[in-house]
Amino acid sequence: MFTPIAWNNLFYVAAAALIATALVVALFSFGIRFFVNAENAKAKASKGNASALRAEAANRAVSYVLFALGFGAVIYGILLIIPGVIPAIK
Amino acid sequence: MDPLVIVGLVVGLALFFDFTNGFHDTANAMATPIATGALKPRTAVLIASVMNLVGALLSTAVATMISVGMINDASALKPEVVFAGLTGAILWNLTTWFLGLPSSSSHALFGGLIGAVVAATGFGAVNFDSILQKIIYPALFAPVVAGLAAWLATRLAYAITARSSDDDLATGRGRFRFGQIFSSSLVALAHGTNDAQKTMGVITLVLVAGGLQADGSHVQLWVVLAAALAIALGTFSGGWRIIRTMGKGLSEVKPAQGLAAEVATAATILASSKLGFALSTTQVASGSIIGSGLGRKGGKVRWNKAGQVVLGWVLTLPAAAIVGAISTAIVLTGSTGIIVDAIITVGVIIAIFQISRRNAVTHKHVSSELEDASEVVETKKQRKAAVKAAAKSSKGGKGKK
Numbered sequence: 001m002f003t004p005i006a007w008n009n010l011f012y013v014a015a016a017a018l019i020a021t022a023l024v025v026a027l028f029s030f031g032i033r034f035f036v037n038a039e040n041a042k043a044k045a046s047k048g049n050a051s052a053l054r055a056e057a058a059n060r061a062v063s064y065v066l067f068a069l070g071f072g073a074v075i076y077g078i079l080l081i082i083p084g085v086i087p088a089i090k
Numbered sequence: 091m092d093p094l095v096i097v098g099l100v101v102g103l104a105l106f107f108d109f110t111n112g113f114h115d116t117a118n119a120m121a122t123p124i125a126t127g128a129l130k131p132r133t134a135v136l137i138a139s140v141m142n143l144v145g146a147l148l149s150t151a152v153a154t155m156i157s158v159g160m161i162n163d164a165s166a167l168k169p170e171v172v173f174a175g176l177t178g179a180i181l182w183n184l185t186t187w188f189l190g191l192p193s194s195s196s197h198a199l200f201g202g203l204i205g206a207v208v209a210a211t212g213f214g215a216v217n218f219d220s221i222l223q224k225i226i227y228p229a230l231f232a233p234v235v236a237g238l239a240a241w242l243a244t245r246l247a248y249a250i251t252a253r254s255s256d257d258d259l260a261t262g263r264g265r266f267r268f269g270q271i272f273s274s275s276l277v278a279l280a281h282g283t284n285d286a287q288k289t290m291g292v293i294t295l296v297l298v299a300g301g302l303q304a305d306g307s308h309v310q311l312w313v314v315l316a317a318a319l320a321i322a323l324g325t326f327s328g329g330w331r332i333i334r335t336m337g338k339g340l341s342e343v344k345p346a347q348g349l350a351a352e353v354a355t356a357a358t359i360l361a362s363s364k365l366g367f368a369l370s371t372t373q374v375a376s377g378s379i380i381g382s383g384l385g386r387k388g389g390k391v392r393w394n395k396a397g398q399v400v401l402g403w404v405l406t407l408p409a410a411a412i413v414g415a416i417s418t419a420i421v422l423t424g425s426t427g428i429i430v431d432a433i434i435t436v437g438v439i440i441a442i443f444q445i446s447r448r449n450a451v452t453h454k455h456v457s458s459e460l461e462d463a464s465e466v467v468e469t470k471k472q473r474k475a476a477v478k479a480a481a482k483s484s485k486g487g488k489g490k491k
Contacts, residue, residue, distance in 0.1 A: 006223065009365045014235045016361035018242060021354040025243035028269045028349065029250035036251075036262035074272050078279060080360050082148050 024073045031066035034059045091425035096169045097300040099432065101293050103176045105320040108289035110183045111195040112142060112324020115285065117332040118192075118355070118375040119278035122348035125337035128267035129274070131328070131453035137271075138278040139326035145282020146290075146318035160200065160224070161207055166215045169296050170428060171206045174421045176292070177435045178202030178414030182406060184442045190331035190339070190451075191402035194370030198410040199288055200225060205411030209418035228367040229403065233377025236358040240378040243350035244385025251346070266345035273352035278325070280359045281371050286321040290314060330451040336376065339395045341383025350385065351378035373403055 038059035044052035119141070120134040129137065161167060179195070179202035186193040200221075207215050251261050293313045297303040303310065337343065343351065355371070355378045362369045376399055383391040420431040 006227075009367075010227070010231050013232070013358065013361045013365060013367070014238075017235050017239045017354065017358040020357040020361070021239040021243045021350070022246055024273075024353045024357075025350050026246050026250060028266070029247045029346075032262045032265050033251055035265065039262075070269070071272065074276055077276050077356055077360055080364070 020073070024070050027066050027070040027073070031063045031070060034063035034066065038063060091428060093169065093300050096173065096428065097296055097302060099428070100169050100173045100176065100296045101316075103173060103180070103435075104289050104292045104296070105316055107176050107180050107183070107195075107199065107292075108286060108317050108320035109324035109327075110180055110187070111199075111285050111289070112139075112321040113327045113329040114183050114187050114193075114195050114324075114332060115281055115372055116325045116329045117336040118281055118371045119274045119352070121333045121336035121375070122343050122351050122379065123267070123270045123274045124333060125343045126267055126270060126345040126348045128270040128345065128348065131330075131333075134274070135326055135328040135453075137275055139322045141275050141278035142282035142286065142325045143318050143322035145279040145284075146286030146321055147314060148279075148283050160204070160217060160220055161215060162217050163211065163215050164295075165299075166207050166211045167203070167295055167299060168210070169299055170421045171210045171418060172203065172292060172296050172299075173428065174209070174417035174431065175199075175203035175206035175414045177417040177431060178205055178410040178412070181413050181435065181438055182410040184439060185409075186402055186406070187329055187331060188442050188446050189402070190335045191399055192332050192336055192372045192376050193399075193402040193406045194229075194372045195285060196288060196370050197225065197229065197403070197406040199292070201407040201410030202414035204407075205414030206418045208411070209415035210422065224367060225407075228362060228369050229373060232358055232362060232367070232369050233373045233380075235377075236354045236374045237377040237381030237384075239354035239357060240347075240351045240381030241385040243354060244347050244382045244389075247346040247350055248386060263344070263346050266349045269349045270345060270352060273349055273356060276356045277352050277359070277371070277375070280356055280363070282318070282321060284359070284363065284369075284371065286317045289317045289320065293317065328453060330453060331446075334451060335395065335399070336379055339392060340376065340379050340399070341389060341391045343379065343382065344386065344389075347382035347386055347389070351375070351382040354378040354381065370403075 038056045041052045041056035041059060045056045116135055116138050120129070120138045123129040124131050124134050176199075179198040182193070182198045182201070183195055186198075204216055204221070247263075247266070251263055253261055290309050290313050293316075294303065294309050297310070297313075298305050298307075341347075355375045358374045358378075359369055359371055376396075380391050380396055383389045417431050417435075420427045420434070
């Protein structure tokens, strides 16, 4: 007779993997989008367009924040590997 | 035979298994960044090697748990039996490496040990319930979850970076390569933490069985260092055959897909590790690559190759178990048996390496074969230009006729 599957644990793994992956990739993708926006605005800003200058700064700032958040998620992953830093899930 | 000699043989074999584990699994972390051009092949394996070394030194939490749950009677794991089990794992690992199949080194190790224990003491010594719960179910489940996560993440990445205007040259998708450097390093780190510890566990087990270490004591420092170095050296030697399969054989991977696949692999491994599933990083990484291949519009998965890979997964546990069992039958005949088994194993290892040299795959082959895949995702303009060029050439061809 087969041992019943521990559905709760498997569901936890599936949910955590799906959410974490989607979150990190979405953060990085938005970061790239804002970064490209900033690069596009840079060309106009160099011609002295004030609103383009503001747009460039804002987009660049947002992209850096998003990259930092994505990087933070990766650091969290590393901390998960080191035992004792983040308590195990019971 | 002197028990010290047997223990020495097993330690040497365990470290060699660790080495094969390293070069067999380099692809898990580094196949996609090499395929997308995020990292040069030699740089990639160097980073993977350092990350594996660091990962192996980070923790020894699971090192002493190698047999817990899997074997009912731990005393069945005598040094001779572990020796036989390791030969099964090594020979299967080298066979799949030669065939370029990304099979699981962990499953090869478990299979070899299970086969050896069954041959030595019978089926009663093995806890099949635990094997189902901790190895088989996760093996069926994890690649699917990783594939789903990678598929979803790839869709998201392409949707978020898509440009509605005609002039969509600046999607910036090539920049996903920078993210890949971090995500692939994370996968390599997780691999070092998981897989090197299995070797540490085997060596500790044998040291305890040989009376050289007290039962329940910590993993010795030299064991940690030796296992860390062995897996790092193995990783640095690069399993180019498997990197080729995972980098291009399963699907053509673009930078956004590469990032999605690696993040999915890391997330699945880390979530599973927290619950004590003995996951195969290879199976998870392969599942992620297939998922990311399906996630991109126009992306193709080579199902023929994927089928071969899955067949390799299915066969790993029983094949390593059969070799482990045969090896046990030889080993249990006495000292001569151990020597004969060692000679046969070394002979087969040399034969596999010799045959592999006839069609050697190096980092140079890998980089040239993966060159096409390193191009950034085709833009609308590029597609239009390609269609125009194709139409022009076909008109020219008709005109000539």
